[in-house]
Amino acid sequence: MKIKAQGIIILFLFFTLAFFSCSSKEKGLSSQESRLEIAVIPKGTTHEFWKSIHAGAARASKELGVKVLWKGPQKEDDRAQQITVVEDFISRGVDGIVLAPLDDRALWRPVRDAVQENIPVVIIDSALQGDDFVSFVATDNYKGGELAAGKIGELLQGKGNIFLIRYQVGSASTTKREKGFLDVIQREYPKISLLVQDQHAGSTTETAYQLAENLLNRFPDVNGIFCPNESSTFGTLRALQEAGLAGKVIFIGFDSSPKLVQGLRDGHIHGLVLQDPVKMGYLGVRQLVLHLQGEKIDKRIDTGVCLITRENMDDPEMKSLLMPDLT
Amino acid sequence: MKEKSRIQTVINWLGPFLGLILVMVIFSSIPEVRDRFLRVPNLKSVATQSVIVALGAMGMTLIIISGGIDLSAASNIALSSVITAFAINAGFPPLLAIFLGVITGGLIGLANGSLITSLRLVPFIVTLGMLGIARGIAKWTAGNQKIDAPLTWVNELMAKSPRPSWLLMAPGVWMMIIFAVVMAVVLRYSVFGRHIFAIGSNEATARLCGIRIKRTKIIVYSLAGLFCGLGGVMEFSRLTVGDPTVAVGLELDIIAAVVIGGGSLSGGSGSILGSMIGVFIMSFLRNGCTMMGWPNYIQEIIIGAIIVVAVALDQIRHRKNF
Numbered sequence: 001m002k003i004k005a006q007g008i009i010i011l012f013l014f015f016t017l018a019f020f021s022c023s024s025k026e027k028g029l030s031s032q033e034s035r036l037e038i039a040v041i042p043k044g045t046t047h048e049f050w051k052s053i054h055a056g057a058a059r060a061s062k063e064l065g066v067k068v069l070w071k072g073p074q075k076e077d078d079r080a081q082q083i084t085v086v087e088d089f090i091s092r093g094v095d096g097i098v099l100a101p102l103d104d105r106a107l108w109r110p111v112r113d114a115v116q117e118n119i120p121v122v123i124i125d126s127a128l129q130g131d132d133f134v135s136f137v138a139t140d141n142y143k144g145g146e147l148a149a150g151k152i153g154e155l156l157q158g159k160g161n162i163f164l165i166r167y168q169v170g171s172a173s174t175t176k177r178e179k180g181f182l183d184v185i186q187r188e189y190p191k192i193s194l195l196v197q198d199q200h201a202g203s204t205t206e207t208a209y210q211l212a213e214n215l216l217n218r219f220p221d222v223n224g225i226f227c228p229n230e231s232s233t234f235g236t237l238r239a240l241q242e243a244g245l246a247g248k249v250i251f252i253g254f255d256s257s258p259k260l261v262q263g264l265r266d267g268h269i270h271g272l273v274l275q276d277p278v279k280m281g282y283l284g285v286r287q288l289v290l291h292l293q294g295e296k297i298d299k300r301i302d303t304g305v306c307l308i309t310r311e312n313m314d315d316p317e318m319k320s321l322l323m324p325d326l327t
Numbered sequence: 328m329k330e331k332s333r334i335q336t337v338i339n340w341l342g343p344f345l346g347l348i349l350v351m352v353i354f355s356s357i358p359e360v361r362d363r364f365l366r367v368p369n370l371k372s373v374a375t376q377s378v379i380v381a382l383g384a385m386g387m388t389l390i391i392i393s394g395g396i397d398l399s400a401a402s403n404i405a406l407s408s409v410i411t412a413f414a415i416n417a418g419f420p421p422l423l424a425i426f427l428g429v430i431t432g433g434l435i436g437l438a439n440g441s442l443i444t445s446l447r448l449v450p451f452i453v454t455l456g457m458l459g460i461a462r463g464i465a466k467w468t469a470g471n472q473k474i475d476a477p478l479t480w481v482n483e484l485m486a487k488s489p490r491p492s493w494l495l496m497a498p499g500v501w502m503m504i505i506f507a508v509v510m511a512v513v514l515r516y517s518v519f520g521r522h523i524f525a526i527g528s529n530e531a532t533a534r535l536c537g538i539r540i541k542r543t544k545i546i547v548y549s550l551a552g553l554f555c556g557l558g559g560v561m562e563f564s565r566l567t568v569g570d571p572t573v574a575v576g577l578e579l580d581i582i583a584a585v586v587i588g589g590g591s592l593s594g595g596s597g598s599i600l601g602s603m604i605g606v607f608i609m610s611f612l613r614n615g616c617t618m619m620g621w622p623n624y625i626q627e628i629i630i631g632a633i634i635v636v637a638v639a640l641d642q643i644r645h646r647k648n649f
Contacts, residue, residue, distance in 0.1 A: 045623060069620030074613075074627065079566055080573050084376050087487070088617035091369035092360060105475055106566040113487060169472060 036066040036292060038285055039089040040098045043125070044076035048257065049277050050100075052324045053124070056281025057098070064289050069094065079106045086110040090117055096292055098284040099133075100125040104172065108132075120291055124284040127172060135287045137301040139275040141173045144305040145180025145228070148252045151271045151307055152192075152224045153184070155250045159191040160223030162250075163215060165208070165236060166200045167229050177228040177254060177273075195219045201232035208235025216243050224250035230257055233272070237263050256308075256322050264310055271309045274321045279303045346587065346633070347608050354615035364615065368487075371496055375487055377610040378499045379404065379565075379574070382558040383581040384588075384602040385510050386436070386551025391585050392514070393547050394527040394594025395450035399439060399457035400555050401577035405570070406465040407432040407559025411481070412474040412569020421479045428563070429556035435461050436552015440545035458578070465571035474569035484564040499561050506554070511599040523547060527594030583630075584609060587637040608633065 040057045042050040054070055061068040069089070073081035079102045087110055089097055097114055099121055101107035108130045111121050115132045123133045152162060164181060167174035185192055196215055201208035208231055216222065216239055225240075227233040233253030237260070240246040246268035253260060254273045263269040280303045287297050308318050355364045363369060383400045390397050411428035415421060435457060442453045483490050485499045494501065514520040522543050525533040534540055563569055586592065587608055588601025609630060616626040 039620070070622075071617055071620055072623065074623045075575060078573065078575070079568075079570055080379075080562065083565065084613065085617055087372045087376065088614050091366070091372055091614070092363055092618040092620075103473065103566070103568060103570070106568050106570070109482075109486070109567065169470075 036095045036289060037069065037092075038066050038096050038098060038288055039069045039071065039092075039094045040281070040285065041082065041085055041089070041100065042070075042072045043082070043100050043102050045070075045072040046076060049255075052277035053100070053281035053284075055324060056278040056283075057285050058281075059278070060282045060285035060289075064286065066285070066289055068285060073102070077102060079103050082107065083110050086114065090114050090119060093117075094119060096288040097121045098288055099123055099128075101128045102126075104129050120288060122284050122288045122291070124280050134291045135297050135299055135301060137280055137284045137287055137303060139173075139280070139305055140302040141176035141305075142180035143302075144254065144273045144275070145177040145182075146184045147305060147307045148177075148226050148254070148271065148273050149181045149184035149189075151309075152226060152250055152252055153189040155270060156189075156192060156224050158189050160250075161193055161195050161219070161221060162224035162226070163196040163199075163219070163222055164194060165196070165212065165215070165225065165227045165232055166198065167227075167232050168200055168203055174228040174254075181226055181228070192224075195222060201227065201235060203231065205231045205235040205238070208232040209238050210235075212236040212239035213242070216240070216245065222249055224252075226252045228254050230255040230260070233269075234259055237268060241268065252307075261313070261322055264308070264313055267310060271307050273305055274308050274318075275305055276303050276321060278320075278324050344604060346637075347604050347611070350608055350611050350615070354611065354618075357619065360615070360618045363618065369614070369618075371500075372487055373607070373610050373614050374500045374503075375485055375497050375565075376614070377606050378485065378497070378503045379558045379561050380577065380580050380584060380609070381503045381603060381606045382506065382554045382561065383577070384584045384606050385506060385599060386554035387581045387585050388588075388590060388597050388599055388602045389510075389514070389523055389547045390450070390551050391582070391590045391592065392527045392594060392597045393523045393544060394530065395443065395544070395548070396454065396582070396592070397436075397439065397548070397551055398451065398454040398578050399435065399461050400551070400581050401574040402458045402461035402465065403432050403435045403552060403555035404559040404562055404574050404577065405572070406435065406461045406468075407556040408563040408566070408573060409465045409469045409474060409559075409569040409571050411560050411563045412476040413468055415476040415479060415481065416474055416569075421481045425481060425560050428560045429553055432556020432559055433549055433553040436549040436555065437545065439552065440548030443548065444541040444544050462571070469569055469571040471571075473571070476563075476567070476569060478567060481560070482564050482567050485561055499564065502557070506557075507599055507603055514599055519543070519546070524595060527596075529595075580609060583634045583637075587633065589640075605637075 042053055044050055057068050071085055073085060075081060082102050090113060097119055101123060104127050107128055111128060112132050114121050121133045123136045125138050164178060166178050199211055201211050212235055225236060227236050240249060240251060250270050252271045253269055256272055256274055260269060260272060264272060283301055283303060287301060291297050308322065312318050313322060355361055383404065387397055387400060407428040410431045411424050414424035414427045439454055439457055442448060443450050485497050487497060489497050522538045525538055526540055526543060530540060562573055584605035585597060585602045587605035590597030590602060612630055613626060
């Protein structure tokens, strides 16, 4: 009786595993020829942004005839698990790794380990300390901030009171956006005064919403606002809508989501600075393949930023950035 | 009768081993990773990846045998890693920082044990509360972000290629092995170890036999806390930063390892060896799935299935006992 039951359970276990291993065995046979194997490791796998990166990497894999292994940490944003994933791919002996490091410091050692095993690494999206990687493919965040400042200055005709709502202490990419924004405002628009420039929205929409609400209560005469990422943009948008100021205050945000696209269409947002994650995924893989083929590649690749407004949001090019085609 | 219980012991022992062997055989027979899976560097990295869960599982084994549970283990690991990073960042000598990290874990465990025994609350509730409290303190200490601590020899504890190369494996892996052996001996042969089993099997009887239940429980939870503290130090060593959001949900991995290894959530059974095998089953599965490039959902489904299977085995064993 008991032996039977245990037997059934062990059989079940065996079949679960055997099922997966068999299905991959068939695949394994067809990919026996010497195709390059490239591991692409994002920060997470469920967010829109990473799906776009995946789409870009898949496109490069098709075009260049390499095999892309897509695998993120099992829990989104878990540094320890991302290290584990990098180590496991080193063990597998892939030909190269494209990595979006969750931490500029914690991922430094695994990357060095990979390089010691002669596995080149291309870093995408966020910077990594050290000098072990072959190329860094990412958005020029400083330029994104400059673009936003130029648009606000233009729409306010060079004068008025504005907020710069910062994202979070210690976030490298958004800090660069904020710096780019500040530099242009101070250099080119001396008549624009910054009512607020050192308040942080925090990591969630909720915290951004509260901050923006408080700021709007305190400075009702604001003319323009810039937010450096998706969550702060959306939180501030909600606060503007609640206060009945949406559309009256010039508002420039960063990144896109369906809600922000709607805000843009309604005229509540006057511009969004967009990155190009599909291109980032594509170029990350391509740079690595070029390096593996022995070509010299640039240490830093900018994947570009652009400013999207209500007027140009339906251009095919802009549309593909707003709502990337993920097939 | 005696014959029967011997067979049962053999099955209890073999069960988890079978699982581990099965997992390893399957991955080492897949052509794509066959020649890579059993190579020494890979085994080394699996061992290093297992250290933190294994340390947590040693304490958890004691707690589960005593009929309790500790949901705060992962938060405790995160808190200890942040405290270690904080201390190193503040310019403390590394050894003192490690000590502080481990002691922090021990204090959280002591708090768990004291609350459970003095307020007579269910361990589930107390440690559920502590899960939030420890995580909150970790975020508070770290100012709601990660702490970048300067590199010291602490970060070598979990390096895959250790500095004195005669060590062969990371010092953390050696620590895991030594502590596992010590705890296995303590649990099997010491009076304290037998008391834990007695409490988990039948607390009322244990009390009548003159076992000091309160004291034993407090020691068990504190000891488990110390192990989490050490796990936290290892986590810091691996990350090189103190991250208050690390290891979310890791307590479930730790509990799963103990349960896969034959621990019973109703108390009274479990072993260090079994729990270590449980840890390695999950580590090898993760490692194999990643090497194959399988998506995360497949990995989650397989590990989930294994936990259910293990608990089912546990149930069958118990049904037999009556």
